[in-house]
Amino acid sequence: MRICVSRSFPLFFSLSPSTSLPSGSFASRMCTFSPVAMAVDTKHADLKAENDRAKLVIVGHRGCGKNRTYSVGETPDFTPSIRENTITSFNLAAKYGADFVEFDVQVTKDGHAIIFHDDLIIAEDMVPSSIGNLTLEEFLSFGPQKESNKIGKTLVRVATDGTVSVWSATVEDSLCTLKEAFEQVEPIVGFNIEVKFDDINPVSQSELERVVTAVVQEVEQHAKARNIFFSSFHPDAVGLLQKSQSKYPVFFLTDGGTHLYADERRNSIEAAMEVCNKSGLQGIVSEVKGVLQNPNLVAQIKKAELHLFTYGDLNNVPEVVQKQKDLGVDGVIVDHVLEIVTACKAWVETATLEVLSTSGLEQPPSTECSDIISQI
Secondary structure (H helix, E strand, O other), X not given: OOOOOOOOOOOOOEOOOOOEOOOOOOOOOOOOOOHHHHHOOHXXXXXXXXXXXXXXXXXXXXXXXXXOOOOOOOOOOOOOOEOOXXXXXXXXXXXXXXXXXXXEEEEOOOOOEEEOOOOEEEEOOOOOEEHHHOOHHHHHOEOOOOOOOOOOEOEEEEOOOOOEEEOOOOXXXXXXXXXXXXXXXXXXXXXXXEEOOOOOOOOXXXXXXXXXXXXXXXXXXHXXXXXXXXXXXXXXXXXXXXXXXXXXXXXXXXXXXXOOOOOHHHXXXXXXXXXXXXXXXXXXXXXXXXXXXOOHHHHHHHHOOOXXXXXXXXXXXXXXXXXXXXXXXXXXXXXXXXXXXXXXXHHHHHHHHHHHHHHOOOOOOOOOHHHHHHOO
């Protein structure tokens, strides 16, 4: 089963072009009610309509949240952390109720798709390496190791002001490949696969094709029935992803004007809509500030039959997420997965009780409200 890429079908509520999926059942932990209890009783049409309005896709950022780096003067957050972009982090996000996990995929020199966020990987020797210049074996030699008798190269990160710190987490896990993620992450959670390229230096057409081809081949080989959508900040890469396969939606990532680049296609939500239109993409993932500063753009995006997700630190604030839901945003990428999933469930429960109260309806037959919530 696959999510349909045709704009004529609602994303996340359709499968392949030849297969229909009942609205609302695409993921068992979707922030909505199971359609089964609602479909049997037409008296509760108002209740079902309210539930439809409450749908919001929750995506765990790099699994269960990114690992922070701190500049001089910043107050560290001592909340327990999980090493980002690891099997442990992905499975914890699934356990907490995320519909998808988002992660960054790059391709090694010898053609293996691996999961790692930064443009450069740096050990204590402070010699930076790009993933495309490393073999898979060299990449996996960094950080915590799978075998207890092995010691990996200690990873470091550089903050925006140049401050260097050892990269550690409360709960550690080894770096992983895309293949391992397909094999070891709970199948109930979908994958938002961000295909990663250098954010500053130009990327050749041959390198774009090398990376996209390797990633798509890996997905086609290992995806099985998992829900998947692709995304990338590179405006040419999303076009290639769309041309290279027809099973999975492709979203264009944009800073929404909060950061400016030499490539004008990356500098606004309006420009992102043009990229989507030109390449036949299915949606946009914007920095949340770009949406909050221009809320009227949500309606324009919907009119263009595109879906809209957002990312950014503000998505860890439940009130900001609820504002976006009210605007019509389809999904949010968050670090604080459990907090946002819990808040989302509470909104659904409140909306349900309000509709029941104002409509003079009883609970849906044979289904307690608390039972429905527990199924989300």
